[in-house]
Amino acid sequence: MVLSVNDVTVTIDRPRRTAVHPVRGVSLSLKAGETLALVGESGCGKSMTCLALAGLLPNRAAIASGTLVLDGTDLGTLSPRDARDLRRRKMASVFQDATGGLNPVRSIGWQVAQAVRMRGGATRHAAQQEAVRLLGRVGLPDPERRAREFPHQFSGGMNQRAMIALAIAGNPKLLIADEATTALDVTLQAQILELIADLRRALGMGVLFVTHDLGLVAQHADSVAVMYAGRIVERASTDSLFANPRHPYTQGLLAALPDAMGASARLASIDGTVPPIDALPAGCAFAPRCVRASAICTSTVPDTVRGLACHHPGPRVRPAVPAMQKEYS
Numbered sequence: 001m002v003l004s005v006n007d008v009t010v011t012i013d014r015p016r017r018t019a020v021h022p023v024r025g026v027s028l029s030l031k032a033g034e035t036l037a038l039v040g041e042s043g044c045g046k047s048m049t050c051l052a053l054a055g056l057l058p059n060r061a062a063i064a065s066g067t068l069v070l071d072g073t074d075l076g077t078l079s080p081r082d083a084r085d086l087r088r089r090k091m092a093s094v095f096q097d098a099t100g101g102l103n104p105v106r107s108i109g110w111q112v113a114q115a116v117r118m119r120g121g122a123t124r125h126a127a128q129q130e131a132v133r134l135l136g137r138v139g140l141p142d143p144e145r146r147a148r149e150f151p152h153q154f155s156g157g158m159n160q161r162a163m164i165a166l167a168i169a170g171n172p173k174l175l176i177a178d179e180a181t182t183a184l185d186v187t188l189q190a191q192i193l194e195l196i197a198d199l200r201r202a203l204g205m206g207v208l209f210v211t212h213d214l215g216l217v218a219q220h221a222d223s224v225a226v227m228y229a230g231r232i233v234e235r236a237s238t239d240s241l242f243a244n245p246r247h248p249y250t251q252g253l254l255a256a257l258p259d260a261m262g263a264s265a266r267l268a269s270i271d272g273t274v275p276p277i278d279a280l281p282a283g284c285a286f287a288p289r290c291v292r293a294s295a296i297c298t299s300t301v302p303d304t305v306r307g308l309a310c311h312h313p314g315p316r317v318r319p320a321v322p323a324m325q326k327e328y329s
């Protein structure tokens with residue numbers, strides 16, 4: 001396993017108020033070469049999960065319990081410094097707002113070359129050449145010249161591409177991409193996802209990606225974890241999740257997909273909203289929005305059994321949305 005996340009809870013301390021838990025008992029695993037998509041509505045805890053894995057939680061937020069095993073090493077057994085080093089060597093992350101991840105006083109090429117050297121141990125010259133090649137691969141025109149430029153000379157989209165080059169430089173074992181390509185135009189987004197897929201296949205990189213786009217999930221992910229109010233409510237292979245979602249929340253998300261045939265672009269969003277994390281209902285957090293909720297749902301949090309956390313899992317009641325075909329294997 002490239003990554004095992006076991007029962008991880010993230011706590012945010014709040015001055016003079018009770019702490020909140022944006023991530024609650026999350027378990028995930030990722031094999032080499034596998035792509036796992038993390039999906040769910042806004043505010044479900046996807047970004048907090050990624051930040052926890054990447055060691056980038058904001059102030060006052062921390063992993064309160066659970067374990068993270070990265071490429072065979074339990075990060076909890078390491079000193080903070082060693083944990084940071086291990087993460088730096090083995091994993092890379094790209095978030096939607098890229099600019100914060102770049103150093104303003106170093107050229108783009110220098111930064112990518114540094115990442116190549118840090119992970120791969122290449123010579124300086126080879127790392128510089130590799131940096132130019134990577135900048136070309138993420139779609140930067142004239143990469144040799146662009147490599148000498150600084151982040152402020154780049155547009156937002158170009159910086160996003162530079163961040164992706166930086167992330168995949170030196171072949172990390174694990175790539176965490178949190179809405180990493182959302183800001184890019186559709187063609188470039190497709191190119192970058194293809195590039196990531198190439199690297200995944202060629203180098204056995206594990207990819208955890210967060211997206212709101214279920215079409216991308218169908219095309220690029222091997223498996224899917226559906227998150228709701230800080231918990232994983234359903235985990236399954238992409239094929240089985242799209243063909244036979246079992247959790248009412250997953251069924252709601254899939255029903256919100258426009259008809260794959262384009263016949264009706266019905267966006268039937270799920271009634272209600274995600275509860276705020278400081279006012280979660282007792283029992284299953286989805287119960288107030290759930291068509292199948294019964295008394296037990298409002299009193300008892302469901303255990304996760306074979307990847308499903310639901311008291312009443314079952315086939316969907318709505319008409320089926322045609323399963324989307326995977327474009328890449």
Ligand SMILES: Nc1ncnc2c1ncn2[C@@H]1O[C@H](COP(=O)(O)OP(=O)(O)OP(=O)(O)O)[C@@H](O)[C@H]1O
Nearest residue numbers: 012022041042043044045046047048049058276277
């Ligand atoms: N610093 C903070 N203090 C308190 N609560 C926070 C803080 N940061 C985030 N949250 C809360 O944590 C929860 C999870 O947020 P998170 O950003 O992980 O969701 P998300 O699923 O990634 O949403 P999106 O798709 O919009 O990025 C939300 O309810 C959010 O309001």
